[in-house]
Amino acid sequence: MxxxxxxxxxxxxxxxxxxxxxxxxxxxxxxxxxxxxxxSPTAGNVAPKYKVDTTWPKRLPNNWLMGQVAGIAVDRDDNIWIVQRPRSLTSDEAGATGALPGTDTDAFGNPRPAGPLADCCYPAPSILKFDKKGNLLRAWGGPATGFQDPAWQWPENNCIAPACEWPVNEHGIYVDHNDFVYMAGNNGGATDFDAQVLKFSADGTFLLQIGDHAVNTNGSNDTNSCQGGTTPCLGRPADMEVDPETNELYIADGYLNHRIVVVDADTGAYKRHWGAYGQNPVDDAAANAMGPNNNPAPGTDPELFAPPHYRTPVHAVRITNDGLVYVADRVNNRVQVFDKNTVGVPCTPTGPGTCGFVAEKFVERDTLGPGSVWDLDTSPDKRQSLLFIPDGTNQYIWTLLRPSLHILARFGGNGRNAGQFHWVHNLALDSHGTIYTAEVDTGKRAQKFKPVGMRSDDDDDNNDRDDDN
Amino acid sequence: MDHQHLAQRAAVALLMAAALLHAQVNTPVQAHDIPNEIILHGFVKPEGDRLHFITRVPLIMLASMNLAKRGPGYLDLARIHDPLNLAAAAVAKEIALFESGTRLNPVRMQGRIAQPSDSSFESYAQARASIAGPRLPENTNVFWNQGYFDAHLEYPIRSDRSDFSLDMKLAPGLSGRLKMMVRFMPPEGATRAYELHGGFGLVALDPRWHQAAWVFVKSGYAHILDGIDHLLFLLCLVIPFRRRWWDLLKVVTAFTVAHSITLIASAYGMVPVGEWFPPLVEVLIALSIIYMALENIFGANLRRRWFITGVFGLVHGFGFSFALKQELQFAGDHHLLSLLSFNIGVELGQILVLVLVIPVLGLLFRHLVAERLGTVILSVLVAHTGWHWMLERAERLQHVGWPTPDAASVATLARGVLLLLLAIGAAWLIARQLRRRFTVQKPIGDRDVV
Incomplete structure (x- = not known):
């Protein structure tokens, strides 16, 4: 029809x-x-959801390859800085390196009797600066002259001993409000341990050293015994942050000492220091006996284990806009919070709840081995309402509501695919809430995670909120 | 160092920095490099008989002045007062201000150094107060290439309601790597923001309607002639209509109306903001070329072509909007007029292309190859090009972040569907009215299928 x-x-x-x-x-x-x-990103206590950006970073120039990424920071222009360890590359990863003249090994001591192993790669310089698209903007720093080969095309080395002692094992990076770059070192051992924090201009010019390599006078209570009596001696420092209000540098000190020490960011001169619960002194027999990876005695109830001292490493420190200081007590699986204005003064009387201590929060408290609280950073909203914690043992990024320290969510998981982690060591957020992560051990990479809306219970298959515990 | 020598150095300093920037484009990263992007800031405020120009220049731009330093490379703030005055003069030379076409000369200049963390340029009042306020303590550690040189320049003017314009002469050709964010604050009306680089030439800071219209007609005309993908789409459209002016008018009008709708919708922010959207539009534009070429090859009902042309026109309009995004800053108060002018420019460019292409097609089909065979050959070539574009653009599309199917994206999608349906409904009604009014001159038979 x-x-x-x-x-x-x-x-x-x-x-x-x-x-x-x-x-x-x-x-x-x-x-x-x-x-x-x-x-309101925290309306209803819902955490943001993140998606890995596999295009970041882009391929490095000059046939360079990154080793372990032991620190990551975002500067005021949302550029991303990392510190990586060129010497952590295996011989075959640095396969393009050839023998130094007159020897049969490359600059790192890898055997090269018949020349380079492969087309790829050369070690990249230690400090790399990327934009948010993943383009490499700057590269400088690395093991001192004598460890390098001109074929690698590293920029001129501005860290010349004895004034500037480049650490044996790079650890932690921070870029302050005036674009100055700080890094530390945590190498262990009896005679060649790192005990210094270095300050550079953004272009890599050496400006200041705090502490002397392999000198640990007075342990966690030193004030100004290093650099000719002008800065404190440190003990394998891990991380640092500058308070822009006072231009003071807070150092997480560290893998050997058990404290946060505050110095003048221009001169390195000692200001104050404190340990767990704001106590002072902080070195005691119990603290010294319980170093990294030494777990509580068998039979100890992990839910009750809360030592009065920091266990090494004191791994990260962050300052928030509301005058609080957050400290990552890594192997104790906890973050401790302090009042910036009252912590670090001589503590009388002793005991928890005094001396600037505000609160503590355990995260995955029964974690053994290297611990669960590796680093800290906050969301970029004015109230900094979220706190993010990378957990390099369980391989998650934990999301906490900062005012209550309530755990909202976690993401990631163990693995080598994009978006998974192996020894996720640090993280940093930019002004849009993008998270950048750094991985050590055999992870050897940095990743970018973009916020893509809010989580829902449906996609919370690996969620572990406080509500659920 | 004597003043004359310093003055010479100041005058060339900014250009030297630009040259270094240029040289760095294709070289591997170096320790003492010039940053990837240099951004200057400026406020232009006419006030009574004075024009105030307050500007912030990154210190790296003064690198060649070799300002006095102390320690590892901190500026010796006690010894750089005179050179800073010369630097202000160099800024006045490179960033020229005009009143009704006449170049202005500053009568008062003041400069100071600011730390990278100094946020006083968030507002004119703060910036002006900061430059007039106390200088940084002389023991402040400002590294020689980290921080800013802030300057306040005053120009005598006849009236604060004159036509003012600005010509940034600095480093033309380095757009995207060296730019200046200018905020013009007229005595009446809203502040206007501009993002300028050396290639723009003279920019009217508060354009009259005819100035804005002319700028955008030129821009639209240049864009269509520069957009090879739009031109290929147009070519595919017109091949079968070579001698059928009424049908040609219909498809070209449908294309024009459709791209105007999405162009204007984009300019008013009615489009998705995700990074996936521009590459998706680019892929769809390539797809539109392929579709139209295939339709020419395999035959199509040309009577309905105006409709599919309209749908693809919506997509091309989004493509035009990306080109227009940066230039809308020059619209002043004349936002809609500028958009329409851009469209007029696009139409003028299209007409020029049609006037050139149709006679050439006529000659081609008359003397070289039969019309049907020629249509197929041309369309195959165009489809081949479109296919490669689509593959290249689709690869870029794979690397963008897609929105997850949450409430936000569903709402955006619903709004998009709403707009699309409204556009289709409107087009359908208009076409229905037109069909009623104009009777078709001849019946459309099998020969309409090419």
Missing amino acids: KVPSKVIQWKILRYVCAGALFAAFSAALLQSPLDKAVA
Whole structure:
């Protein structure tokens, strides 16, 4: 039967109108909760959801390859800085390196009797600066002259001993409000241990050293015994951050000492220091006996284990806009919070709850081995409402609500694919809430995670909120 | 160092920095490099008989002045007052200000050094107060290439309501790597923000309607002639309509109306903001070329071509909007007029192309190859090009972050569907009215299928 064309036309018009109405209705219905979620990222205690960006970073120039990434920081322009360990590359990873003249080994001592092993790669310089698209913007620093080969095309080395002692094992990086770059070293051993923090300009010019390599006078209570009596001696420092209000440098000190020490960021001169619960002194027999990876005695209830001292390493320190200081007590699986204005003064009387101590939070408290609280950073909203913690033992990024230290979510998981982690060591957030992570051991990479809306219970297959415990 | 020598150095300093920047484009990263992007800031404020120009220049731009230093490379703030005055003069030379076409000369200049963390340039009042306020303590550690040189320049003017314009002469050709964010604050009306680089030439800071219209007609005209993908789409459209002017007018009008709708919608922010959207549009543009070429090859009902042309026109309009995004800053108060002017420019460019292409096609089909065979050959060539574009663009599309199917993306999608349906409904109604008004001159038979 032939249907009049006019009837068909009106049918089409009806469908179009119905579709338009439905679309308008859907848009109106969904607008309201969406706007609420965007306006308040923690509305309903829901954590943001993240998606890995596999395009970041881009391939390095000059046939360079990164080793273990032992620190990551975002500067005020949202550029990303990492410190990586060229000497952590295996012989075959640095396969393009050839024998130094007159020897049969490369600059790192890898055997090269018949020349380079392969086309790839040369070690990259230690300090690398990327933009948010993953382009390499700057590269400098690395083991001192004598460890390098001109073929690697490293920029001129500005860290010349004895004034500047490049650490044996690079650890931690921070870029301050005036673009100055700080890094530390944590190498162990009896005679060649790192005990210094270095300060550079953004272009890699050496400016200041705090502490002397392999000198640990007075342990965790030293004030100004190093650099000719102008800076404190350190003990395998791990991380640092500058308070822009006072231009003071807070150092997580470290793998040997058990303290946070504060110095003048321009001169390195000692200001104050403290240990767990704000106590002072902080070195005692129990603390010294329980170093990294030494677990509590068998039979100890992990839910009750809360030593009065920091266990090494004191691995990270962060300052928030509301005057709090967060300390990562890595192997004790806890973060401790202090009042910036009252912590670090002589502590009388002793005991928890005094001396600037505000709160502590255990994360995955029964974790053994290297511990669960490796680093700290906050969300970029004005209230810094979220606290992010990388856990290099369980291989998650934990999301906490900062005011209550309530655990909201975790993401990641153990693995070598994009978005998974092996020994996730540090993280840093930019002004848009993008998370950048750094991995050590055999991880040897940095990753980027972009916020993609809010989590829901449906996609929470590996969630571990405090509510669920 | 004597003043004359310093003055010479100051004058060339900014250009030297630009040259270094240029040299760094394709070289591996170096220790003492010039940053990838240098951003200057400026406020232009006419006030009574004075024009105030307050600018912030990254210190790296003064590298060639070799300002006095102390220690490992900190500026010796006690010994750089005179050179800073010369630097202010160099800034006035490279960033020229005009009142009604006449170049202005500063009568008062003041400069100071600011730390990288100094945030006073968030507002005009703060920036002006900061430059007039106390200098940094002389023992402040400002590294020689980290921080800013802030300057306040005053120019005598006839009236604060004159037409003012600015010409940034610095490093033309380095757009994207060296740019200046300018905020013009007229005595009445809203502040206007501009992102300028050396290639723009003279920019009217508060354009009249005819100035804005002319800028955008030129821009639209240049864009269509520069956009080879739009031109290929146009070519595919017109091949079968060579001698059928009425149908040609219909498809070209459908394309124009459709791309105007999405262009204007984009300019008013009614498009998705995700990074996936521009590459998706680029892929769809390539797809539109392939589709149109295949339709020419395998035959199509040309009577309905205006409709599919309209749908693809919506996509091309988004493509135009990406080109227009940076230039809308020059619209002043004349936002809609500028958009329409851009469209007029695009149409003028299209007409020029049609006027050139249609006679050439006529000659081709008359003397070289039969019309049907020629149509197939041309369309195959175009489809081949479109295919490669689509593959290249699809690869870029794979690397962008897609929105997850949450409430936000569903709402965005619903709004998009709403707009699309409304556009289709409107087009359908208009076409229905037109069909009623104009009777078709001849019946459309099998020969309409090429």
